Amino acid sequence: MPYRRLPNTDQARMKAIEMALEKGKRTALSELAFSQQTLEKIQILYPRLSNAVRQLQAAKQIQFDRSNEYSNIFKKAKLYVSHFVQVLNFAILREEMKPEVREFYGLDVHSSKVPPLNLEKDILAWGERIMAGEQQRCMRGGSAIYSPSIALVKVHYESFKDAYHHQKILQNNTNRASLKMQEMREDADAIIQQLWNEIEETFEALPGETRRAKAQEYGVAYVFRKSELKKMEAEKLQTNLNFN
Numbered sequence: 001m002p003y004r005r006l007p008n009t010d011q012a013r014m015k016a017i018e019m020a021l022e023k024g025k026r027t028a029l030s031e032l033a034f035s036q037q038t039l040e041k042i043q044i045l046y047p048r049l050s051n052a053v054r055q056l057q058a059a060k061q062i063q064f065d066r067s068n069e070y071s072n073i074f075k076k077a078k079l080y081v082s083h084f085v086q087v088l089n090f091a092i093l094r095e096e097m098k099p100e101v102r103e104f105y106g107l108d109v110h111s112s113k114v115p116p117l118n119l120e121k122d123i124l125a126w127g128e129r130i131m132a133g134e135q136q137r138c139m140r141g142g143s144a145i146y147s148p149s150i151a152l153v154k155v156h157y158e159s160f161k162d163a164y165h166h167q168k169i170l171q172n173n174t175n176r177a178s179l180k181m182q183e184m185r186e187d188a189d190a191i192i193q194q195l196w197n198e199i200e201e202t203f204e205a206l207p208g209e210t211r212r213a214k215a216q217e218y219g220v221a222y223v224f225r226k227s228e229l230k231k232m233e234a235e236k237l238q239t240n241l242n243f244n
Contacts, residue, residue, distance in 0.1 A: 002212065002222040002223055002224045002225070003222065003223060003225070004196065004200070004220060004221065004222055004223075005221050005222070005223045006189060006192060006193060006196070006221075007188075007189075007192060007221070010053050010056075010181070010185070011053075012221075013049065013185065013188045013189070013192065014049065014050065014053065015219065016192050016195075016196075016219045016221070017042050017045065017046050017049065017188070017191075017192065017219075018046070018219075019218060019219030020034070020039075020042055020195055020218055020219055021042060021043065021046060023217070023218050023219075024039045024042075024043075033198065033199045033202040033203065033214070033215075033218055034195055034198040034199055034202070034218070035198055038191070038194060038195050038198055041191050041194075042191060042195065045187060045188060045191055048184060048187075049184050049187075049188055052177070052180050052181045052184040053181065053184075055177045055180070055181075056174075056177040056178060056180075056181045058177075059170070059173045059174040059176075059177040060174055060177075062170055062173075063167075063170040063171065063173075063174050066166070066167065066170060069163075070163050070164075070167050073156075073159055073160050073163045074120065074123065074160055074163070074164075076156050076159070076160070077123050077127065077156045077157050077159065077160035078117045078123055079156075080148050080152060080153045080156045080157070081117060081123060081126055081127050081130055081153060081157065082114050082117055083148055084130055084134075084145065084148055084150070084153050085105070085107070085114045085115065085130065086114060087145055087147060087148070088101070088102070088105070088145060089112040089114075091145065092112070093112070097142075101137055101142065104133035104134070104136050104137045105129055105130050105133030105134070106126075106129040106133065120164055123157070123160060124161065124164065127153070127157040127160070127161075130150070130153065131150060131153065131154055131157065134150040135150070195218075196215070196218075196219075196220050199215050199218045199220055200215055200220065203215055
């Protein structure tokens with residue numbers, strides 16, 4: 001026999017409640033397969049659930065729309081910080097500067113490796129160090145590095161920093177909407193389960209197929225097991241063979 005399956009997606013929850021609400025509008029209360037109390041509960045729940053779904057979808061969409069632009073800003077900032085360090089190392093390699101100048105930037109004096117810049121926190125940390133280090137070195141009489149200049153590095157660093165903080169705000173908005181949606185899912189699941197229990201109890205005296213058909217008109221969902229589907233297919237095939 002098929003078994004009842006409660007909604008497991010937000011859209012399925014919305015559909016289950018909408019079908020029950022529609023029945024409530026078109027059916028006299030005395031003939032309704034669930035109680036007036038439950039009808040009132042789903043009438044209160046529906047706008048709250050619908051609003052939570054919209055808010056979560058909107059928050060996710062805004063964050064998604066912003067993600068490509070944010071990724072490009074991140075890559076540009078990483079590129080400029082990395083290139084600045086490489087140009088510094090080339091100047092040291094050409095003996096235009098002494099290796100000790102790396103200390104201004106928080107770099108290893110004896111290493112020409114570019115620091116790790118794969119994470120957001122790396123860009124934020126090293127961007128600050130590079131800008132502060134270049135300022136200190138120039139204040140002590142050093143010649144400014146160009147191509148890229150520290151001013152251009154700063155432009156892309158500040159752009160990334162602003163985008164990073166904005167992205168965090170969007171992430172927080174999505175997280176809040178997700179938490180609210182999770183609360184609404186729990187409320188919805190409890191009410192839908194109560195709703196469907198009442199509907200099935202109303203039709204429990206009817207034969208199996210009729211009972212399920214009546215319940216399905218109210219949105220109750222049933223699922224056949226694989227073995228049952230195979231059996232039904234075999235019976236259908238046999239019927240077609242007999243007919244032919």
